[in-house]
Amino acid sequence: MKVAKFGGSSVANAEQLRKVANIIQDDRDRKVIVVSAPGKRFSEDTKVTDLLIEMGEAFLNNKPYEDKLETVLNRFKDITNELNISDEVINEIKQGVVEIFASDNSAELKMDAIKATGEDSLAKVLSVYLQSLGLKAAYLNPADAGIFVSDNPGSAQILEESYDHLYKLRDRDEIVIIPGFFGYTKDGKLITFSRGGSDITGSIVAAGVKADLYENFTDVDSVYCVNPNIVPSPKEITSLTYKEMRELSYAGFSVFHDEALIPAFKADIPVCIKNTNNPQAMGTIIVSKKEPQPNPVVGIASDTGFVSIYISKYLMNREIGFGRKLLTILEDEGISFEHTPSGIDDISVIIRESRMTKEKEERVITRIKNELHPDTVHIDRDLALIMVVGEGMDSTVGLADKATHAFAEANVNLEMINQGSSEVSMMFGIKSSKVDESVRALYKTFFG
Amino acid sequence: MKVAKFGGSSVANAEQLRKVANIIQDDRDRKVIVVSAPGKRFSEDTKVTDLLIEMGEAFLNNKPYEDKLETVLNRFKDITNELNISDEVINEIKQGVVEIFASDNSAELKMDAIKATGEDSLAKVLSVYLQSLGLKAAYLNPADAGIFVSDNPGSAQILEESYDHLYKLRDRDEIVIIPGFFGYTKDGKLITFSRGGSDITGSIVAAGVKADLYENFTDVDSVYCVNPNIVPSPKEITSLTYKEMRELSYAGFSVFHDEALIPAFKADIPVCIKNTNNPQAMGTIIVSKKEPQPNPVVGIASDTGFVSIYISKYLMNREIGFGRKLLTILEDEGISFEHTPSGIDDISVIIRESRMTKEKEERVITRIKNELHPDTVHIDRDLALIMVVGEGMDSTVGLADKATHAFAEANVNLEMINQGSSEVSMMFGIKSSKVDESVRALYKTFFG
Incomplete structure (x- = not known):
């Protein structure tokens, strides 16, 4: 049925x-x-x-x-x-x-x-x-x-x-x-x-x-492995796991309303995306598990409109509660955040630009300065995130090498790499103006 | 004076x-x-x-x-x-x-x-x-x-x-x-x-x-750019910023008791590390700022004994307070953590192994399962962190490419990359058993 x-x-x-x-x-x-x-x-x-x-x-x-x-x-x-x-x-x-x-x-x-x-x-x-x-x-x-x-x-x-x-x-x-x-x-x-x-x-x-x-x-005939507005006639994805779908939809893939998938996901029902105008096309099937692939990368997604607040303070990692105080300031302003990558004496908060007005930004920066006494605090706007997505990426040697090489070849500076926190994706932060050439370079590397 | x-x-x-x-x-x-x-x-x-x-x-x-x-x-x-x-x-x-x-x-x-x-x-x-x-x-x-x-x-x-x-x-x-x-x-x-x-x-x-x-x-005559027990007679570092010193000392460089530097850092006093047994040697000078270098990498540090708790849950990033609840569980057990890299539906917590006994681990995992209902939770032991450190790294195209290429050449799988949260370092997580070959490969790439 x-x-x-x-x-x-x-x-x-x-x-x-x-x-x-x-x-x-x-x-x-x-x-x-x-x-x-x-x-x-x-x-x-x-x-x-x-x-x-x-x-x-x-x-x-x-x-x-x-x-x-x-x-x-x-x-x-x-x-x-x-x-x-x-x-x-x-x-x-x-x-x-x-x-x-x-x-x-x-x-x-x-x-x-x-x-x-x-x-x-x-x-x-x-x-x-x-x-x-x-x-x-x-x-x-x-x-x-x-x-x-x-x-x-x-x-x-x-x-x-x-x-x-x-x-x-x-x-x-x-x-x-x-x-x-x-x-x-x-x-x-x-x-x-x-x-x-x-x-x-x-x-x-x-x-x-x-x-x-x-x-x-x-x-659409199927989910494409990359935005067809950036790469013309890209490869179609025949099979995708729920997790892969989620990672892709986070950064610009809007084929599916991802909350919608929860009931099907929980009941382990395979989902097939098909084209009413071309029902003969295979479509893309979303499953909970799939066989390991020689090239584990299934798709590349990108989204712009991110902002990063960067804070550094000498010996930050000895200061108990620093991160929590920072998040409380954001909470007080009703700003939800995406990620908080941290170094030893540095922490960044990645936020969707739409969630931070100019006034909120000013209040947040003032409070950070007054309450956390950082050595440096600055905001980077125009940040784009690019996700390279695929189950099994976490155990494939050389994928990060391939990806970073593509960015270097395209002469794009990497503002951020977040790999390993997800088993099915690598996340890269770059300047928004560099999205198209980066996605094309990654497409060439993984699907070209 | x-x-x-x-x-x-x-x-x-x-x-x-x-x-x-x-x-x-x-x-x-x-x-x-x-x-x-x-x-x-x-x-x-x-x-x-x-x-x-x-x-x-x-x-x-x-x-x-x-x-x-x-x-x-x-x-x-x-x-x-x-x-x-x-x-x-x-x-x-x-x-x-x-x-x-x-x-x-x-x-x-x-x-x-x-x-x-x-x-x-x-x-x-x-x-x-x-x-x-x-x-x-x-x-x-x-x-x-x-x-x-x-x-x-x-x-x-x-x-x-x-x-x-x-x-x-x-x-x-x-x-x-x-x-x-x-x-x-x-x-x-x-x-x-x-x-x-x-x-x-x-x-x-x-x-x-x-x-x-x-x-x-x-x-010692100076601070070496890499652990001399891993790479014999490595290059000496002539000049280092406070930030670089901190990042290096985090992962195994023990030349300096880093808390000790705070008063000198705050008063902007240059610090010179010299050898009593060879006072003619230039030594290594630690300053607050230095001129941009063509090769910004000054050192490679590594440390073992890290553990990662990995948690995934479908639609985690829609669940308000998930991260905070997780950190509360750790706090209740008195476990301080190093980093919390997060994906969309995943979060990892990196902890020094010395801070988590077997009993604490069991209690933490049980509480995570009972209170956060994740899809997956597992612990990776034997994690090592490698830091590639240098001021100006954040604006140099191709450094991540070089570094990840070195890992790939050494056939080492990258469990984690954390780049961009610090302006002066890239952090890599690998299996402890792979530290030496990785450090050697990175040394060859950046100093060879």
Whole structure:
């Protein structure tokens, strides 16, 4: 049994839904389908979920919202017209919106219910369409599927018992279509997961039914080993471990919403990323373990926008609590940090630039000077991190040599190397301006 | 004006003291002399300070101590006989010991006073000897020099006012001989610095008199760029910054008691390490700043006996407080750590093996498992750290490449690289068994 999840671009219009139906028909193991709301049809298009959010905010701010509703309705009308199926869903959306707005729920709950309308309606449309093709298919509301969640609007957490409820889906005969992105509290409130939450639903459902495979259909043939905007037509990754995926997604790989993987990871369900527009392509499979490879490097990721605070003080490592005092200053300012590499009399704190405003920076530096009395403190902006990722890297002699050689050949100064803390990656810090040539040099070294 | 400090091997016997006298006579700027207690004359010899400690412990445990006292007295008798000077010091030691043991001071204070006898007596002997050579020289007790310290037996901290008292030594006409290793509290208690404390006295005195140079006489021509037990006759280091010295001393370079350098460092006094047995050799000078060098690497240090605790947990970096909880467990067990390199879902803690007993290890691992629920936790023993050290390394392209290439050529797997947290070093973690070949390969690369 397979669980297949189709993302926003895969269900953006009638043409895409035809592809989805073909994919479902092609493999009768695809018994449980999870769908997103219709995404962008072209690059300047607006996702249905974004339209719904705008509509909800307009209503809550007592502004006209009818035009936004109209746009949403038209998206669905286009689909049902082209697929030649009943447009009953249009009335359901209209009526649903009226009921949500008229309810005495909190603003948060209203927003969650509005946001979920895209997925919910698309699931209904798809099941009607599959039925029209003669398939045994049924829309299944998350409440009926047993997807119960915590009462945290916008960031629901799944309740453990849901997995047992979902397991019963194995007994169903028909193809079941479940809208992603939301669940219900035990007392019946609709609550959404965090953004990108259809991936979460997919992963939860796959774990619940103990699927043999969780297929995640997107618009790429596979995960590439490097950003194709930096290296044209890079190698495709056929197989990836969860850990590798995580390390890659940390530094710029955004194929997957990584929190989404937790349920599948815990239940040890393999995940396959496939292309709705080219389902024949092998895709990339994410597994928990894989055989050792002669070249263990599977990918190179990079991300910019990091800042480093560097502090040195003679005999720092004799000063008990120095590091902790430093972290407390950051905590007081509400700044979360990424890494704290330390030398003997030096410590650096690596922070995402977005988390440190200019005012926070000034306060932090002043407090460090006044409270820790360092010999030196300075901030380096424009730091980029590059990750070279692969299981088995920790036991392969010469990989650091290869990587550092690539940087040297590209004439890039290494601000930071962090190797060995992770068994599946090496992390390099460089100036942001040098990212592209560095990634190209590493690609040439490991995949060229 | 120069302050010259002579270590234990430099004052071990009469022959050595003749060399010391020549060195003092050779440069009339050497106006303030700080001395250790007589050290080893040959490799199986016992240092006078160790004899004194044994004697003190014997007395405090109500055991016979007279034989130890006799051995100490004989060390000094040999010196005064050979130098043909008064042996008045012998009576002073005898009388001093009796007084110390008879006093109603605490055991700690008695031990401190006993321990200090070696330096104190040697300073007296040297001043008498210099006088016998026709020099204007005077023994100066630390109390009279104004070396006031905190009341922490065995680990005195200097009081700031001492520096002003010491500055007045500039007005003295004669050569002043001060015993190292101890000072006095404001109410007259004798308190020693931590072991190796003659270096501390030397550095304090140099800072106090604002010396042009603090000369530290030992038994090596200079600091070598690498351990001569690993690489025979390695290159000598002519000039070193304080920071470089610190990084080198962290990992096995034991030329200098690094805490001792703080007063000189703060007062920006250059320190010269010279050889009593070959005073013509240039020695190694330690300064706060130096000119950029084409090859910035000044030395390679290594040390074994490190342990790493490795912990991985999927989505660790989303879990607020994970690192802090981990450090709390270590703190509860009284384990201080060296570094905490972190990946995205991994963190390692590097600890000196001597700080973690088998029982502590078991408790720590159990608590980590129970309280942090990691996916993996394991301990790597037999870890060695290698430091490649040099100011300006942080802005020299290709150094990491050179270093990692050396490891790869030597077929050594890198367990850890920590570069960029210090501006003056790169740190590498490897298996202890691979230290020698790694250091040799790095030496060949950077100095060969």
